[in-house]
Amino acid sequence: MTKIAVCGAAGRMGQRIIVAAREAGCTVSGALERPGHEMVGQDAGLIAGCGALGIAISDDLNAVVEGCDVLIDFTTPKVSLKNLEVCALKKKSIVIGSTGFTPEERALAVELARDIPAVLAPNMSVGVNVCFKILKDVAKTLGDDFDVEIVELHHNKKKDAPSGTAVRMGEVVAEALGRDYNKVATYHREGICGERTKEEIGMQTVRGGDIVGEHTVYFIGMGERIEISHRAMTRDMFSRGSVRAAQWVVGKQPGLYDMQDVLGLK
Numbered sequence: 001m002t003k004i005a006v007c008g009a010a011g012r013m014g015q016r017i018i019v020a021a022r023e024a025g026c027t028v029s030g031a032l033e034r035p036g037h038e039m040v041g042q043d044a045g046l047i048a049g050c051g052a053l054g055i056a057i058s059d060d061l062n063a064v065v066e067g068c069d070v071l072i073d074f075t076t077p078k079v080s081l082k083n084l085e086v087c088a089l090k091k092k093s094i095v096i097g098s099t100g101f102t103p104e105e106r107a108l109a110v111e112l113a114r115d116i117p118a119v120l121a122p123n124m125s126v127g128v129n130v131c132f133k134i135l136k137d138v139a140k141t142l143g144d145d146f147d148v149e150i151v152e153l154h155h156n157k158k159k160d161a162p163s164g165t166a167v168r169m170g171e172v173v174a175e176a177l178g179r180d181y182n183k184v185a186t187y188h189r190e191g192i193c194g195e196r197t198k199e200e201i202g203m204q205t206v207r208g209g210d211i212v213g214e215h216t217v218y219f220i221g222m223g224e225r226i227e228i229s230h231r232a233m234t235r236d237m238f239s240r241g242s243v244r245a246a247q248w249v250v251g252k253q254p255g256l257y258d259m260q261d262v263l264g265l266k
């Protein structure tokens with residue numbers, strides 16, 4: 001039985017991951033929250049709504065990592081990088097779902113995962129990862145004749161924009177078209193901003209209410225349009241995906257993997 005510890009245990013995702021780990025037959029060996037969080041000391045299972053587990057939410061990163069096979073972390077990039085560093089020191093595996101990494105932070109994650117197996121993925125759902133695969137083919141097939149625009153919608157508590165999933169969709173499309181995402185991504189249009197260039201990939205963000213997560217990539221041509229959309233109705237496929245990744249990653253060769261590796265989609 002894989003021993004899973006959860007970081008961000010009282011968060012929207014952390015709570016669902018505790019439930020998913022139990023449903024998958026894994027042992028929840030530890031639960032972490034930030035020092036000073038009001039839930040520290042409380043039973044992780046009671047907070048997650050799956051009944052008492054006898055595991056108190058802790059703020060002791062070293063002790064929690066020590067007791068697990070794999071840490072699942074859905075927090076923020078800075079916290080995730082610190083957790084990756086501690087997992088590397090203690091030779092434990094890690095699954096990171098946090099989003100909002102800068103290119104420099106992602107490069108640091110690759111570096112820190114040199115000696116342990118780690119998964120870092122902006123979206124743990126099967127559906128979105130199949131979309132990544134489809135998008136590559138569609139972009140390659142359509143080529144430069146279709147304008148690409150990406151729109152994402154999320155709840156009003158989300159801290160990063162655009163979503164990690166939207167950025168990855170942009171990167172997949174840009175790469176398939178031989179463009180550099182960081183040069184062609186266009187986040188803002190206002191005033192007399194001029195005609196659209198052929199290369200740009202528009203990135204639009206909508207925030208409101210309790211939207212779990214919706215992504216649409218538009219390929220817009222002359223007289224026709226293709227839309228590839230994914231809508232998440234609950235967080236459960238993210239949490240189940242992260243547990244699947246945790247079970248997969250333990251015992252793998254060191255290195256930084258993504259969900260495409262876990263799902264065999266490469």
Ligand SMILES: NC(=O)C1=CN([C@@H]2O[C@H](COP(=O)(O)OP(=O)(O)OC[C@H]3O[C@@H](n4cnc5c(N)ncnc54)[C@H](O)[C@@H]3O)[C@@H](O)[C@H]2O)C=CC1
Pocket residue numbers: 007008009010011012013014032033034035037074075076079096097098099100121122123124125160164238
């Ligand atoms: N990869 C995926 O499939 C998905 C990724 N996400 C990403 O996961 C992250 C978290 O999302 P939510 O759960 O909605 O946020 P949230 O804000 O509900 O939960 C984050 C939790 O992390 C805790 N935290 C902050 N600093 C900490 C520290 N130093 N140690 C331990 N815990 C700490 C917070 O107190 C909070 O409880 C975001 O970056 C989000 O974009 C969300 C859903 C799916």
Ligand SMILES: O=C(O)C1=N[C@H](C(=O)O)C[C@H](O)C1
Pocket residue numbers: 099122123154158159162163164165166212213214232
């Ligand atoms: O913050 C969220 O909620 C989500 N974040 C991820 C992202 O940024 O892509 C994945 C999902 O859409 C939910």
